[in-house]
Amino acid sequence: MRVLIVEDDDIAAGMLENALLEFGYEVTTAHNGCEALELIRSGLYQLVISDWEMPEITGIEMCRQIRAQQYNSYIYIILLTGRKGTQNVVEGLSAGADDFVNKPFEPQELLVRLRAGERILSLESRELVIFSLAKLAESRDPDTGAHLERIREYCRLIGEHLSQKKQFRDMVDGNYIQLIYLTSPMHDIGKVGIPDNVLLKPGKLTPEEFEIMKQHALIGFKTLDAAVNVQPDAKYLWMARDIALTHHERFDGSGYPHHLFEEDIPLCGRILALADVYDALTTKRVYKPAFSHGKAKDIILLEMKGQFDPNVVEAFEEKENRFIEIKEHFNDEAEKQQSGCASIERVHGMNV
């Protein structure tokens, strides 16, 4: 990640730069506030470490000017200061600083504060970006309605159930559930690479067309893998990538693209597989009507027996009333939107 150092003292700037390079950051140094504001306008910097006391534009004034600009991306500002006392803290925070580091800086303290800043920045942007990208991919296939909204709710339900089971307790915690809720809408992002004549075909696909359609798992994987390489610390990208690649794999090895078996399929892929199939069965598609919950359940438990992780199937059965509620809630929403009286409401603890 890029860090902008704003420091008029060349010795201090050099020491900061040396430490941050050692920690693996890309570093740019501005020697005064004006230079820093110019660089920030480029949009390249979201993490800024600035001295408080500087000639012309002080660190505090620079904070005020950054906040007044209301940039599209949040700029996280750490002020370096030898100042102590509540009054200075209040002044710094009021001006828009996010954190403080005492001068002279201690490298390890600086690192943990930068990491805290990175966490804030990633939280700010990731949810919006993920869902927007997923929606963009879905927009080419208008038949699916609120598919993404339902999918993430189903995945969360299954995750919540698994988190209660001893064998999953170490893996499926609150963070995992939050991540699968965030990333599950990305499962079909690779469909942006599927030609319209295949993706939008109003009928059954030929074997050749189906081969093309199956490519969406690999396209999604490659896209997200490139993102993982750019930002390897972002765990949500890893999960999004795994989901994109494996959500059509089947527990008995009959899936695609790699015909993986059982635990070779990442858990997130196993969870999504069932959620995706349930949603496809219970919603209307150009090639089939919407099946009832009962019929969908029979297909999953009987006709597709062996294709899903038994633990995930158990979660589905345990939580089937909540599956029905989610399905009906989003059907109601769709009807309301069609009749022009859409409303946003919170039901059954779901964020919609």
Add this chain to the structure above:
Amino acid sequence: MKQTSTSCNVASTDSAEWQAGRDYDAEILDYEALVNRCMGNLDFVDRVLMKFHERLPLDLEELEQALAGQDAQLVQRLAHRIKGTAANTSAKGLQHIAQEIEDMGHSGCLAEIPARIQAFRKEWERVQAWSASVLSKTTSQ
């Protein structure tokens, strides 16, 4: 800015505290802290010390000029800068005296600053001697 007798008391107290502390704080420059701040890179430590030695006399000269011009605000700003440099290089004695001068500049109490600059120069000589021995050791290794 004109000095007042009350505003000068603060600096005198600080000075007394520092003098008392100096008896047991014989360390001229906390080398370990400096090395840590330089991420263990000894070549970089040497470069920092050399830069420090190049710059500090110039900063001190500027400070004396500001004092001669009775520019309390500039005195404060320059002393602040020197303090920051001394702090980063872990020269605690220099840092402390620079802090005193900054406080005096802030309160407009300039009359006592020449004495503090003298103390600063003395401490600076100690730092120079100490640094010379460290630098000669590291360059001969």
